[in-house]
Amino acid sequence: MDTAERDHRHAWATDLLDDLADRDVVAVAITWVDHSGITRVKSVPLDKLPDAAAHGVGASPVFDAFLLDDSIVSGRHAGGPVGDLRLHPDLDRITVLAGQPGWAWAPADRHDQHGDPHPQDERGLARTMADRLTVHGYEIKAGFEVEWAVGQAGTDDFRPATTGPAYGHARQVELSDYCVDLIAALAEQDVDVLQFHPEYAPGQFEVSTAPEDPVHAADTAVLVRETIRAITVRHGLRASFSPKVVADGVGNGGHLHVSLWRDGRNLFAADDRPHRLAADAESFAAGVLRHLPALCAIGCPSVASYLRLVPSHWAGAFAVWGVENREAALRLVAGRDLEIKPYDLSANPYLAVAATLAAGLAGIVDDARLPEPVGVDPAHVRHAARLPVSLEEAVRAFEDDDVLFEAFGPEFAATIADVRRGEIDRFADSTPEEIAHATRWRH
Template sequence: MTSTTIRAPLNPATLVDEPFVRFAVTDIDGVCRGKHLSGEKVASMLKGGGTIASALFGWDIADELYDNVSFTGFHTGYNDIGLQLDASTARQLPWDDNRWLILGEHVNADGTPLAICPRQVLKKVLKKAESMGFTPMVGVEFEWFVLKETEISLREKGFRNLQTASQGLTNYSPFRLSAEHGFVRDLFDYLPKIGIPLEALHTEAGPGNFEAAIRYGTAIEAADRAMLFKQAVREIGRRHGLINTFLAKYSTAYAGCGGHMHQSLWKDGANAFFDAKGDHGMSETMRQYVAGQLHCLPQLFALYAPFINSYKRLVDNNLAPTKPTWGIDNRNVSLRVIPGSASSLRLETRTPGADTNPYLGIAAAVASGLYGIENKLSLQAPVTGANKGAEGMERLPRTLSEATENLERSALARELLGDGFVTHFLQTRQWEVRRFNQAVTDWELQRYLELV
């Protein structure tokens, strides 16, 4: 069990003379937030912590203030919350003059973890895994679209008729990929230097559609890498005149963008998922882990598909899962068991989109799997081919509204992820649904304006 990580030789005292240092956290939607602070200020925060406005969890992805969340708002005055920087995450950004970047997480006034902080939610789940003797290892894949646009041109065009970075629909095409040679070169050059080892990069099923595989690591490393990958790709892309979008469904003309998660559990230096005598090499532990994810999937679906747009990706006959299914090396299913050796056998959870908050998606997946192990859940026969064997199975939620209702009814979600987190996440998804239901879309105008 090995992984590649970065351990910068960071002494807080060395930051004092830095003109500025960056820190980053994620909000509930997985958006990277942070500040540029003086080196002296960051050095002080590394020693004694700091604070940030609770508004970080009081606004949505468009920075509109929630009017329905209990955690913060006008009723609290948007008071401060605790902020702790994790010195072990420090890295220097080669595309930003080797500026230091440090990741953070949120705490209460007494120093205990803030229940709604995404990184703390994942760490809570990992403590559970540790108590059961397991170390979860995770690798994330991202599909996304690269656009030859700028922040200005997007708005000038009203986000319509956008130019992609490459043309033509050619999977695995070196020719299409080389259309943005400088951008691709910088990804392979810069990302490993900040502890994000790329294993593969190729074109996918649409013009400007790329896919990257990030080498596996511990679950917290994988989530940090996933968050940093998306931010780094955006920043590096901007320097090449490109906009990178991880929207789950960029266009109805092309397939959606997944954020697949590869997982295994390790115990005493060995892959606990592997049993040479088991069917397809699967141990009983792995079978229970898969059964746990299947059991929890409908209840926790909103964490894997957190936005209105997420559900435009999850449609039939498009290699995106629509039912709680599992199979052996089958890309039609929600949970794909990838057979292999004692070191490579793993589970790929294919439900999350590229828009998923990686901390919350990984937390949901691991917590569900551990639930299956703890409760010794049994696993039914796998589906085969185009979901043969799942004909009578109930479909997964079709909309964010439906997924949010499932989460609201789930006592299990609160047991696995915490009451405070689930309450806040529910309120933010209910807000998201309400904002959409109040919107007038282009589709409505084109379909109804002249004729009703």
């Protein structure tokens, strides 16, 4: 980053100060998401935003080796006390937080002290993968579904804050003011909400946002989750985004929707093709399907993920695709997009986007073809391949996947594996109930 770029960023942030002050902003939260899926933060008073934009805010690279419980792995390329990074807020995404009066938020790009991108910057990797598709003439649009369970405060156990039935309007009535405040806060933050509704599990809700540029889609997923957290706390409740809130219950998903575009046309809406899949869209989907076992180490990255990723629970536990099949790992939403169902909210959304795009692009380059779609619950299909049944199995698939290894690079890929195995060791002797309890309020 040269002097001219630093001066530009400083001037840009300075121009924002008056408007932010007029909106009663006192400080700016600058966030990044670590390899374990935890949103971390450094904050600056409002008047320090120009300096933060130009020169960054110091943060140790040790966060690359953090586990979900804040313990630190001594990895091959991360985990030591030496070094410093700079967090540069993306001023394009600065947002006044409706659920936290006095605060604004911006996602961070992580650079070294010379202004060069950090090799393990998750947001930067997502941008790189999106740019690769742009070079091939494609545009990607993406969006996340965010599921969470609302529990009573004052306990680390999960006690649902509602008694209404799954998908029932009664549940929404019980928390009507909460729901209104949340939807209003998201709208005030310019989040384009497509749908909001009670979900299946006790106290569970879901919000879906409109498709956008994939990096911004990951930003929005972070903003949505932290807004949910803030509004929930303000109502005296607790929000859990864990893939398994209680060991014997239905977990929270974080499904990713992606569509492929060329020349303004959605290639998942080709009227002249079977299932409305243009050839390139089919290849993209086939690439994702081919690499799904390895993708689980990114999109299902916690030990708790594999308590959720089980057959006949609408989690997508089999490596198959289907048209509007909610038990298939890849659900083709006819004429719209591809939904990747195994992913959950212990995943870093930037890494989920990056890895998915890498797999899809590999499918396009290879002119990959999809097998026949599955039109029933794949649990009843002979020889339907299960996705990994444990995080260890997913990590082995990730380490053996040449496409993802190239996309991440050796240092980044090794650290992902080290962090995943650190969590595996952390829960080696834990029961499902102990795993659910330890992860319930972390993500």
